[in-house]
Amino acid sequence: MKAWAAPEVRRLPGAGQIPLLHDQGSGERRISASGDRARMYVCGITPYDSTHVGHTATYIAFDLLGRAWRDAGLTVRYVQNVTDIDDPLLERAEQTGEDWRDLAGRQTDLFREDLTALRVIPPAEFVGAVESIPLVAATVERLRDSGVAYDVDGDLYFEVGTDPRFGQVSHLSREEMRTLSAERGGDPDRPGKRDPLDCLLWRHERPGEPAWDSGLGRGRPGWHVECAAIALEHLGTGFDVQGGGSDLIFPHHEMCASEAQVLTGRVPFAQVYAYQGMVGLGGEKMSKSKGNLVFSSRLRAEGVDPMAIRLTVLSHHYRDDWEWTPEGLSAAEQRLDRWRTAVDRASGADAGKVVDALREALAADLDAPAALAVVDAWADATLADAGPDTGAPDLVRDAVDALLGVRL
Numbered sequence: 001m002k003a004w005a006a007p008e009v010r011r012l013p014g015a016g017q018i019p020l021l022h023d024q025g026s027g028e029r030r031i032s033a034s035g036d037r038a039r040m041y042v043c044g045i046t047p048y049d050s051t052h053v054g055h056t057a058t059y060i061a062f063d064l065l066g067r068a069w070r071d072a073g074l075t076v077r078y079v080q081n082v083t084d085i086d087d088p089l090l091e092r093a094e095q096t097g098e099d100w101r102d103l104a105g106r107q108t109d110l111f112r113e114d115l116t117a118l119r120v121i122p123p124a125e126f127v128g129a130v131e132s133i134p135l136v137a138a139t140v141e142r143l144r145d146s147g148v149a150y151d152v153d154g155d156l157y158f159e160v161g162t163d164p165r166f167g168q169v170s171h172l173s174r175e176e177m178r179t180l181s182a183e184r185g186g187d188p189d190r191p192g193k194r195d196p197l198d199c200l201l202w203r204h205e206r207p208g209e210p211a212w213d214s215g216l217g218r219g220r221p222g223w224h225v226e227c228a229a230i231a232l233e234h235l236g237t238g239f240d241v242q243g244g245g246s247d248l249i250f251p252h253h254e255m256c257a258s259e260a261q262v263l264t265g266r267v268p269f270a271q272v273y274a275y276q277g278m279v280g281l282g283g284e285k286m287s288k289s290k291g292n293l294v295f296s297s298r299l300r301a302e303g304v305d306p307m308a309i310r311l312t313v314l315s316h317h318y319r320d321d322w323e324w325t326p327e328g329l330s331a332a333e334q335r336l337d338r339w340r341t342a343v344d345r346a347s348g349a350d351a352g353k354v355v356d357a358l359r360e361a362l363a364a365d366l367d368a369p370a371a372l373a374v375v376d377a378w379a380d381a382t383l384a385d386a387g388p389d390t391g392a393p394d395l396v397r398d399a400v401d402a403l404l405g406v407r408l
Helices: 053-071 087-096 100-117 133-145 174-183 223-234 246-264 296-301 306-314 326-343 354-363 368-384 392-404
Strands: 020-022 029-031 037-042 075-082 125-128 149-152 155-158 199-204 219-221 239-245 270-276 279-281
Touching: 020 270, 037 053, 037 223, 053 075, 053 100, 053 239, 053 270, 053 279, 053 296, 053 306, 053 354, 053 392, 075 100, 075 223, 087 100, 100 296, 125 223, 133 149, 133 155, 133 199, 133 219, 133 223, 133 246, 155 246, 174 246, 199 223, 199 246, 219 223, 223 246, 239 246, 246 270, 296 306, 306 326, 306 368, 326 368, 326 392, 354 368, 354 392, 368 392
Parallel strands: 037 075, 037 239, 075 125, 239 270
Antiparallel strands: 020 029, 149 155, 155 199, 199 219
16 A cells, blocks of 8 residues: 655654653653664554544654654664444445545545645554455464364354453453453443453455455454554564554554464563554543544645644654644744744854754654644744854754754
8 A cells, every 4th residue: 555755754863762661561751763764664544534633643653753763873664554344434434435545545645635735744654444355364374273262153252362462461450451441442241252351363255244255264353452463563572672553552552462472482572562542532531432623624724834744743642632723723834934034044043952842852762742832942042132153044944844843
């Protein structure tokens, strides 16, 4: 699957630091990569509706990480999937009367347009679930043949109890897991399962549903094994960072990790599990099921500068839950105008420490609000008194572009 156009990333003098990230698995800050290469998997969209700002926040957060890695001189291998076959997509297609393939293609195109406008660096591999079905089916066959999958009325399930590390991503109680499983696409109450938490690997063909031939019979894969198979294929085990929204901690990332660890016999699946907080609107989490959405594409269509959208997101720490408000967007637009006015000056306040301070902020668990405060302080000083540094405006412009992804 084709990704989107890559923005130019400016080179800065010197080299940055490899960020420390909060790791959900250990509860501690850990170095996000070691050596001269960094590998990251971030779960992509299920394309049944356009990209809302909750999605936008996730991909901007991990774009910051990729930018910091590149600034530190690392070679980055970034993989992202698109779940272009799944129950929510089929349900939306049935509701609207649109062919599910056309719906997925149209919404994926819109996603590409949004991330291009927001200057998010694309993944090296942008992989669709449909194109990966032979790979995923082969992965399920290996799980079945190793004795960790079993049949329930023709469907295959993964037995979570075969992974002694199950639960070490989320650290939830079984009761909490069961509740979240029911809320997030699982079927804990299905008769015939050995454990309510066991997850679907392969769904046999149902009348009127798409299905593919495989050594498992005709059907389609479950959600979790899709990402496990794609990550193993393109990154291998023990890759540096598994990322996504915090609603993916359980069951999605817990199940992906267990399936991959049991299949390969190698631990851990990922070194660091990092998560974007939830974005709310009107006091509730922004979600497609509730319909309380603000779409990046609609904001752009209304004339909102994509860089103001990006600055709105960056004004919050990636791990925090926060509310989208018109006031927050207005503040970002004002900040963008002020920064652009400052870098358009012929000279500015001393910028010698600006790059270092931006790098330090990102190295401390991607502290974007602290990074924005650094640029605010420089812009305020420059606008109050232009200062003698004729190279400062260009250096600050390049640093904001390279590290924060904001074009001034």
